[in-house]
Amino acid sequence: MRILEGEGVSKHFGGLAALSNVDFHVDAGEIVGLIGPNGAGKTTLFNLVSAALTTKQGVIKFKGRKITGLKPHQICRMGLARTFQSVKIFGNMPALTNVYIGSLFGIPAGTPSAYAAKGAEELLEFVGLSASKVTPAKDLTLVNQKRVEVARALATKPELLLLDELMAGLNPTEVAQAMELVTKIRDRGITVFVIEHVMKAIMGVCDRIIVLHHGEKIAEGTPQEIANNRAVVEVYLGE
Ligand SMILES: Nc1ncnc2c1ncn2[C@@H]1O[C@H](COP(=O)(O)OP(=O)(O)OP(=O)(O)O)[C@@H](O)[C@H]1O
Ligand SMILES: [Mg+2]
Known part of the structure; x- marks a missing residue:
């Protein structure tokens, strides 16, 4: 298809x-x-x-x-989700919050926000960043900032990335x-x-x-x- x-x-x-x-x-x-x-x-x-x-x-x-x-x-x-050549993350927010924002966008209306929080945690782990949950995104290395962006994009539940x-x-x-x-x-x-x-x-x-x-x-x-x-x-x- x-x-x-x-x-x-x-x-x-x-x-x-x-x-x-x-x-x-x-x-x-x-x-x-x-x-x-x-x-x-x-x-x-x-x-x-x-x-x-x-x-x-x-x-x-x-x-x-x-x-x-x-x-x-x-x-x-x-x-359809994307990442950016020059990372566009919310620098002052913790890594997990960046992903959580994507999750909130991705959950159907009326879904409890706890569900989005759980999804964000899982995705941060999926990209190998569960140890950096509370780190402000701007303090992460470039490679990890890119991973945060990938996790945030995945959190919107794309079929195409x-x-x-x-x-x-x-x-x-x-x-x-x-x-x-x-x-x-x-x-x-x-x-x-x-x-x-x-x-x-x-x-x-x-x-x-x-x-x-x-x-x-x-x-x-x-x-x-x-x-x-x-x-x-x-x-x-x-x-
Ligand atoms: N917003 C813009 N305004 C004016 N010119 C632009 C704009 N965006 C891209 N260009 C120009 O369009 C052409 C294609 O740019 P593009 O960023 O798509 O290339 P690219 O293949 O992604 O290159 P790179 O590998 O360097 O990222 C370039 O000449 C670039 O300078
Ligand atoms: Mg380019």
């Missing part, structure tokens, strides 16, 4: 075509990678999907329903842990769409990879196909 699909998606910033006529899809149950050099349009694509940015060019559908034109909270409510550079700036051990986390998220039945520069991670966890360059889709395929794709190799070697 196509959980996410985009057709002819474009976005201009003044004279700059950040995205040009991009078609893409993600099937339910997949881990799909979105790669490309700096400025390729990856984050712009996520911003359009999550309605952090809007466009009048192209159509984006989630679970078969057109979401172009909806507000971010409406899209989140439908089951967009991860924008979860692994940037992490050491090899942390990258391995992050790869395991992504796999564990998919094992919970959540489809994952990831932007990542860490090639080892992308090649290791993704079922399929989409490559952007200067706002255009230049390739799409299995990790193996992408690694052997001439256009992709040229773009990366040419950097």
Whole structure:
């Protein structure tokens, strides 16, 4: 099943075509990678999907329903959550409270808030942070701040999770842990769409990879196909 699909998606910033006529899809149950050099349009694509940015060019559908034109909270409510390339956490609030806020959003109206609290605790443990519950989020390391963001996104109970550079700036051990986390998220039945520069991670966890360059889709395929794709190799070697 196509959980996410985009057709002819474009976005201009003044004279700059950040995205040009991009078609893409993600099937339910997949881990799909979105790669490309700096400025390729990856984050712009996520911003359009999550309605952090809007466009009048192209159509984006989630679970078969057109979401172009909806507000971010409406899209989140439908089951699509995201994290941010530069973390956007509530720095002065404890790690657990950050996740609790996501949980409160994710529980059906009328559900006791104790249920949200329990969910938040479980998710903080799931991302490996149960020891840091009361730590103000701003005092966590970058890797742990990113984990808080993942837990908060999961707390909204998504069917599709967009991860924008979860692994940037992490050491090899942390990258391995992050790869395991992504796999564990998919094992919970959540489809994952990831932007990542860490090639080892992308090649290791993704079922399929989409490559952007200067706002255009230049390739799409299995990790193996992408690694052997001439256009992709040229773009990366040419950097
Ligand atoms: N809000 C904005 N206003 C103006 N230009 C923007 C805006 N957001 C992105 N851009 C430009 O659009 C292009 C695509 O940016 P985008 O952030 O989508 O790239 P990216 O592939 O995520 O790159 P990176 O790997 O560096 O995160 C870049 O040239 C960027 O400078
Ligand atoms: Mg980006």
